[in-house]
Amino acid sequence: MTGPAPAVAAARRAVRASLADVGGGGLVLVACSGGPDSLALAAVTAFVAPRAGLRAGAVVVDHGLQLGSDRVAADAAAACRTLGLAPVEVQPVVVDAGGGPEAAARTARYAALEATAERLGAAAVLVGHTLDDQAETVLLGLGRGSGARSLAGMPARRGLVRRPLLGLRRTDTLAVCAAAGLDPWQDPTNTPPVGAGAGAPVRSRVRHEVLPVLEHVLGPGVALALARTADGLREDAEALEALAADLLARARTADGDLDVVVLLVAPAAVRRRTLRAAAVAAGAPAGALRREHVLALDALLTDWHGQGPLHLPRDVLGSRVCGRLRLHTPHT
DSSP: OOOOOHHHHHHHHHHHHHTTTSOTTOEEEEEOOSSHHHHHHHHHHHHHHHHTTOEEEEEEEEOOOSTTHHHHHHHHHHHHHHTTOOSEEEEEOOOOOTTOHHHHHHHHHHHHHHHHHHHHTOSEEEOOOOHHHHHHHHHHHHHTTOOHHHHTOOOSEETTEEOTTTTSOHHHHHHHHHHTTOOOOOOGGGSOOTTOGGGSOHHHHIIIIIHHHHHHHHOSOHHHHHHHHHHHHHHHHHHHHHHHHHHHHHHBOTTSOEEHHHHHTSOHHHHHHHHHHHHHHTTOOGGGOOHHHHHHHHHHHHSOSSOOOEEEGGGEEEEEETTEEEEEOTTO
16 A cells, blocks of 8 residues: 655645644644645645644635735635635735735735634644745845844744744645645746746745756755754744843833833843834834834934934834833824
8 A cells, every 4th residue: 555645745744743732623724825835735734633633724815916816715715625624714804015015915914814713713823834935035034134033034833823844845835736636826926927027026036036046056955055044043033032022021111111221231132132022012013124123223222312203114103212212103
């Protein structure tokens, strides 16, 4: 008796390991766009979950950014139901253009996934990012001059969200779909026509233009090397972020401001992570908050000469008042 194809077996092992701590009878949701990665994840989860005593459903987020996106979402939902997933929900979202279209779509998507998971009482939301996605994320971070947080890539787990397939390649998810007889949707923005240039999404250009050049010049294995870099930096970033969370708690005053003196005694790497976390907590979208924003906030502490207020993404204002750093929106 022959077993499953190697890619199928690897994907099943990855999903099984990712769900090992979910209690019996728990509900897990697959975020499915209908593309190869998420559809492969849906198929594998539909196989693994019931054998682990779990229930498995799916959420399809319709961003409404492409003509016919509602039909694509309906087809993805139908495919998930055919695989045996239940419940399956389609969640339309409104994408706010703030912070750039890709970041805004990502923010809207995760908000919808987490809201649906909380409403349905799901223990986890599985998303289909692969090792190739991880490599692209690291390159995008390098191109923006980002710090360790971005270069650490996507974590395997954050809150309700889990990424079981980060150790697999995109070729593996295509193989899973082929083995299961699935016909995944091919997002046209992921395969821009030759000559699309700046009109194509940046991630797509990294995938189809930048990575092939790196593989040609540096040799095969660039994606794997970038993923290893992310793994190493994530350990460092997690340690620094733990220190930043502690500093934020100690610096927070009773009225919600931050004590400048407490912040100033911390090392710059910890202090700046603390400022970023505080800005996000005040309402600035994490995907739109850049290093220059954080450095400008830091200058309110280290190079104070009466400047401000600073204007951060989504109308968050940063100002220094009587030895306190205040982050707020005009209506608060």
